Every structure is written in structure tokens, then in C-alpha cells.
Amino acid sequence: MQNAYKSRLHLPFLFQLIIVIGWLLPAGISHAYDGEVNVSGKITANTCTVSTNDMTVDMGKVDSQVFINGTTKGLPSTPFTINLKGCNGIAPGVSVGFFGKPDPNKPDIYALAKGGATGIGIQLMDKDKLQIPVNTLSKSYPLDATATDIALQFYALYTANGTAVQAGRADTTVAFKLVYD
Numbered sequence: 001m002q003n004a005y006k007s008r009l010h011l012p013f014l015f016q017l018i019i020v021i022g023w024l025l026p027a028g029i030s031h032a033y034d035g036e037v038n039v040s041g042k043i044t045a046n047t048c049t050v051s052t053n054d055m056t057v058d059m060g061k062v063d064s065q066v067f068i069n070g071t072t073k074g075l076p077s078t079p080f081t082i083n084l085k086g087c088n089g090i091a092p093g094v095s096v097g098f099f100g101k102p103d104p105n106k107p108d109i110y111a112l113a114k115g116g117a118t119g120i121g122i123q124l125m126d127k128d129k130l131q132i133p134v135n136t137l138s139k140s141y142p143l144d145a146t147a148t149d150i151a152l153q154f155y156a157l158y159t160a161n162g163t164a165v166q167a168g169r170a171d172t173t174v175a176f177k178l179v180y181d
């Protein structure tokens with residue numbers, strides 16, 4: 001009779017233990033969400049490729065006397081082209097982002113490399129010869145849906161930065177990136 005009494009004593013205790021464990025388990029794994037993140041995008045066909053990733057724009061030789069009055073009026077701009085190949089008409093247009101070091105004296109032009117000429121920088125312009133602000137995108141160039149090869153015209157211009165002009169090499173490096181509409 002003692003064994004039956006022990007069995008009855010343990011059964012209620014086991015049921016209580018199971019209920020307590022069952023009640024505690026969800027507390028450890030339940031989560032409250034503060035919000036959600038919606039991710040969206042678009043998978044497109046291949047876009048254009050740049051025919052030459054790196055290029056050199058030869059600005060030629062310019063007499064430092066041109067910049068004496070802090071102006072570049074009359075100084076010709078130098079054209080350069082970014083050629084796109086294999087365009088398939090999936091985007092209506094493309095903008096070009098130009099990124100480089102701004103001139104500390106005139107931040108709307110690109111600084112020249114150290115050790116060369118001083119007092120000037122380089123301004124980049126779009127096909128209409130309107131300045132493209134430093135480290136921003138150009139206006140959008142329309143992409144012809146039927147053309148596979150497209151030439152994007154730009155211009156570079158030496159520009160005085162307001163400090164004394166000293167002769168020397170007048171080079172800079174500006175990276176570019178294509179952004180499709």
C-alpha cells in the first residue's frame with residue numbers, strides 16, 4: 001500500500017511540473033516586433049558597358065598669364081567623350097556621376113594634384129557646357145532605345161580658384177560612375 005501512495009503523490013507533482021515548464025517555454029522564445037523592413041528592387045537586363053574605363057583628357061599647355069585676373073573667359077574648354085557600348089534600351093536615360101577632391105579655395109571645381117601648378121582647378125561641364133557640380137551627377141542623357149553604342153559628350157576647363165597662379169603640371173583624377181534612370 002505504501003507504493004500506491006507514493007505513485008499518487010508523484011503524479012500531481014509531475015503534472016504541475018509539466019504545466020510550469022510548458023508555461024515558461026514560450027516566454028523564452030516569444031518576440032515582439034517594433035516594425036518591419038520591406039525590401040524591393042528590380043532585376044534588369046545588362047546595361048551599357050564603358051568602352052574605355054580609364055581615359056586621359058589632354059588639356060594642352062596654357063599660359064599662366066591667362067589666369068592673372070582670376071578669370072578663364074576666352075579659354076577654350078577641352079571636349080572628352082565617354083563611349084557606351086552594348087546598350088539595349090532598358091533605361092530611358094543615364095546620368096554620369098563625377099567624383100574627386102574639391103579645390104579647398106573654390107569647392108565647385110576639382111583640386112589639382114599636389115606638387116604641380118597652384119591657383120587653378122578643373123571644372124567639368126555637360127554637353128551644353130553647363131557646369132556639373134563637384135561630386136554630383138550630371139543631368140540625364142537620353143538613351144536611344146535602338147542604338148547600341150552611345151557617345152556622352154563632356155568638357156573640361158581650367159578655372160582659377162582665387163589664389164596666386166604658379167606654373168607647373170596641372171593634373172587631377174576624377175572617377176566616374178553611370179547611374180541609369
